[in-house]
Amino acid sequence: MRRGRLRIYLGAAPGVGKTYAMLCEGRRAQDRGRDVVAALVETHGRPRTAELLAGLETVPRRRMLHRGAAFEEMDVDAVLGRAPRIALVDELAHTNVPGSRNVKRWQDVEELLDAGIDVISTVNIQHLESVNDVVEQITGIPQRETVPDEVVRRADQVELVDMSPEALRRRMAHGNVYGPEKVDAALSNYFRVGNLTALRELALLWVADKVDEQLDRYRAEHGIATTWEARERVVVALTGGPEGETLLRRAARIAARTKGADLLAVHVARSDGLAGGDPALLARQRTLVESMGGTYHQVAGDDVPRALLEFARGVNATQLVLGASRRGRLAQILAPGVGVETTARSGTIDVHMISHEHVRQGRGHPSRSRAALTRRRRLAGWAMVATLLPLLTAVLVPLRGALSLPSFILLFLTTVVGVALVGGMWPAITAAVGGSLLLNYFFTPPTGKFTIADPENFFALAVFVLVAAAVSMIVDLAARRTREAARAGADAQVLSALAGHVLRGESAVPSLLARTRETFGLASVTLLERRGPVGPDDRPDPGAWRIVATSGGPVCACPDAADTDVAVDDDLVLAARGRLLDASDRHVIEAFAAQIAVALRQERLEEEAERVRPLAEADRMRTALLAAVSHDLRTPLASATAAVDSLRTTDVEWSEEDRAELLATAKESLERLDRLVANLLDMSRLQAGALGVAIQPVAVEEVVPVALDDLGAPGDRVDTRVPGDLPDVLADPALLERVLVNLISNAVRYSPPGEKVLLTASAYGDHVEIRVVDRGPGIPPEAYDQVFLPFQRLGDRDNHTGVGLGLALSRGLAEAMGGTLLPEETPGGGLTMTVTLPVPAWIRPVPEADQPADEGPGAEAEPPEGPRLSEEAR
Numbered sequence: 001m002r003r004g005r006l007r008i009y010l011g012a013a014p015g016v017g018k019t020y021a022m023l024c025e026g027r028r029a030q031d032r033g034r035d036v037v038a039a040l041v042e043t044h045g046r047p048r049t050a051e052l053l054a055g056l057e058t059v060p061r062r063r064m065l066h067r068g069a070a071f072e073e074m075d076v077d078a079v080l081g082r083a084p085r086i087a088l089v090d091e092l093a094h095t096n097v098p099g100s101r102n103v104k105r106w107q108d109v110e111e112l113l114d115a116g117i118d119v120i121s122t123v124n125i126q127h128l129e130s131v132n133d134v135v136e137q138i139t140g141i142p143q144r145e146t147v148p149d150e151v152v153r154r155a156d157q158v159e160l161v162d163m164s165p166e167a168l169r170r171r172m173a174h175g176n177v178y179g180p181e182k183v184d185a186a187l188s189n190y191f192r193v194g195n196l197t198a199l200r201e202l203a204l205l206w207v208a209d210k211v212d213e214q215l216d217r218y219r220a221e222h223g224i225a226t227t228w229e230a231r232e233r234v235v236v237a238l239t240g241g242p243e244g245e246t247l248l249r250r251a252a253r254i255a256a257r258t259k260g261a262d263l264l265a266v267h268v269a270r271s272d273g274l275a276g277g278d279p280a281l282l283a284r285q286r287t288l289v290e291s292m293g294g295t296y297h298q299v300a301g302d303d304v305p306r307a308l309l310e311f312a313r314g315v316n317a318t319q320l321v322l323g324a325s326r327r328g329r330l331a332q333i334l335a336p337g338v339g340v341e342t343t344a345r346s347g348t349i350d351v352h353m354i355s356h357e358h359v360r361q362g363r364g365h366p367s368r369s370r371a372a373l374t375r376r377r378r379l380a381g382w383a384m385v386a387t388l389l390p391l392l393t394a395v396l397v398p399l400r401g402a403l404s405l406p407s408f409i410l411l412f413l414t415t416v417v418g419v420a421l422v423g424g425m426w427p428a429i430t431a432a433v434g435g436s437l438l439l440n441y442f443f444t445p446p447t448g449k450f451t452i453a454d455p456e457n458f459f460a461l462a463v464f465v466l467v468a469a470a471v472s473m474i475v476d477l478a479a480r481r482t483r484e485a486a487r488a489g490a491d492a493q494v495l496s497a498l499a500g501h502v503l504r505g506e507s508a509v510p511s512l513l514a515r516t517r518e519t520f521g522l523a524s525v526t527l528l529e530r531r532g533p534v535g536p537d538d539r540p541d542p543g544a545w546r547i548v549a550t551s552g553g554p555v556c557a558c559p560d561a562a563d564t565d566v567a568v569d570d571d572l573v574l575a576a577r578g579r580l581l582d583a584s585d586r587h588v589i590e591a592f593a594a595q596i597a598v599a600l601r602q603e604r605l606e607e608e609a610e611r612v613r614p615l616a617e618a619d620r621m622r623t624a625l626l627a628a629v630s631h632d633l634r635t636p637l638a639s640a641t642a643a644v645d646s647l648r649t650t651d652v653e654w655s656e657e658d659r660a661e662l663l664a665t666a667k668e669s670l671e672r673l674d675r676l677v678a679n680l681l682d683m684s685r686l687q688a689g690a691l692g693v694a695i696q697p698v699a700v701e702e703v704v705p706v707a708l709d710d711l712g713a714p715g716d717r718v719d720t721r722v723p724g725d726l727p728d729v730l731a732d733p734a735l736l737e738r739v740l741v742n743l744i745s746n747a748v749r750y751s752p753p754g755e756k757v758l759l760t761a762s763a764y765g766d767h768v769e770i771r772v773v774d775r776g777p778g779i780p781p782e783a784y785d786q787v788f789l790p791f792q793r794l795g796d797r798d799n800h801t802g803v804g805l806g807l808a809l810s811r812g813l814a815e816a817m818g819g820t821l822l823p824e825e826t827p828g829g830g831l832t833m834t835v836t837l838p839v840p841a842w843i844r845p846v847p848e849a850d851q852p853a854d855e856g857p858g859a860e861a862e863p864p865e866g867p868r869l870s871e872e873a874r
Contacts, residue, residue, distance in 0.1 A: 015177035018122035023052035093127035165196035232261035263294030283594030381423010425476035432468030523578035524552035750776030
């Protein structure tokens, strides 16, 4: 059986027309004779959407009960039994009611696809898992329902349903998205122009990435290697040299001139790992390209032009930026170089050769100028030249009549190879030249003269010199490569330890400085930052440096006081004391310095984020408060105003019952308004730390009736079970009353009709617990903390029946009185809010350890006269 095809309409925000587009496509398919059913479509009360749905066959939904409430979900079995050709399934990210066939609706869709049914569905960008946190940062509203990106990416077609923010806001203002009572709050919160613009950009970028994937897959399936200039991509090649920053900035300007162009940096490393760029420079250049919005890549290959072009074609690049060669003129004559080879093979990719200040200055590998062998071995080689050649000549001269010239040459060649193995290239070449002269003078006719009579002997001596020199160079090269490999292995271990140090989360600047000092055996390592201008002689004044962090001692106050200083960037310098580092060690310590600079920037960004976070929270609170004032405060005020205006009118003769009802409505609305204003003021006082709290012993059984009276009619739905012998608690009576009123009103609001709310209290040790128990839908445990956030309401219920301050204020008031407010699940379904308050110290029960011990059978015990007073109370 073939798998069904999935088509998804992706929208930037609710109301852009995803469901409408899905129904239009369903109607078109039906007109073409396809078997189409509406498996589940949410019209949200929109008449034009309902009109489109009216012409389609609809599969009845499955009704389910959860915690006393009825819900409707897609009946997967019914759709599979109907087996249509196309099924319309709305809201792909929806979470099904507990007890459903699957947890998520996209899992239901997977079953339909596996059954060979084509599915057309809808989803908003904010529900994609990869951008969920970004959407929360933009809008300030967490999205609890998400769908994995891979599910949407696997879709056969993804179509963006787009609409400008202004057009969407006009639709909302006209009542085409939400009801009139919700429009004001929506426009001032989630549907602000800035939010909609950011969400629209997220949707466009996500779809563009999806299109890129489809294009790459198509080119790979059809073997297309040429570049298709569907989207500009600029690739800059980095060698790890000092010219890299110049190339990156030039490439960034090229990309900026083409709006929307991607910037990619690539470094080609030798596959043997021995010849590469400066790791510190590469680290800084990687940071630079990422700060410009580009990406950094590294590939391995011995043929650099080929590796560069393979990478460029693989990412469908349109332009390639290279630096002019740093090799000398002679080297460029002998070999064309990477730039020339790359340009010759580039094909349709444009190649930019960028000049820089390091042109023809050489690659500058300091490690190559160092001798391959140790000084002791080189001295041993020169000693062998000085002793073995005369000794061998003295031994072979008496044998001139017994051996031929080739035999003498082989013996001398053996000696030269031995010198090469011990002393390296230059002693061996000296031995080859000296040996050829000795062979010429003592063993080549005519002997005793530096002349050669037979041309064959001249040829033999020439071959001897060339072979000896070649062997010497090979031995030296092998020794050099061995030394480089050992050094590269040691550097790799050091850098691997650094990487592990960072991955373990120990990347704080002091920790990295300590690791640097230990790795290189230094006395102290100090990170300095420039804080003053450079003097006229281009040398910084010692007082112009500030110590950011240090490890060990003595501390370097300026770079001039250090044995080794490494410039991290224009303002940061790593100063080390203890010994002068050689060139190879300096390369590695530069990588450490680059990582330390990254850690410093990360710390400062975190500090900046901490400073900005209160401002962002204040802005969020301000926005939410404005939304609350614009709707929730206005609603009771409007009701009271309408009731008073009705009473004042002279056109209608009101009966006494009508007048009483209007007065009751006005009173109820004004009381509700008074509670909302009081909650807002108390929350602001709590956040400012200015709430006055008068702690005193309070009897719970006296506060509960007052709270119920304050509630009015909802108080009749409360069943109270407060023992009369309950000890007093330390609390503010007015604040405790406010806490109970908010908790009880919240419980009544979410309890099923006819179900009473239970209020109980009991003493446990040195505290009293007051519980408000309801049988409503409850809250999942993972959302317990979320319900205490101000200006929000959990779930998809009507968010416009209050400002969402009740629970947040209740917890704040309870904690201000020295207590706690914690939620827990009601056995059998529902939510229990538990207020815990301390009992005064002088009436707390005395621990058993404080009770007087029995003095024997005759000891008299005092009868208890009530709670025992503590020492403090006495």
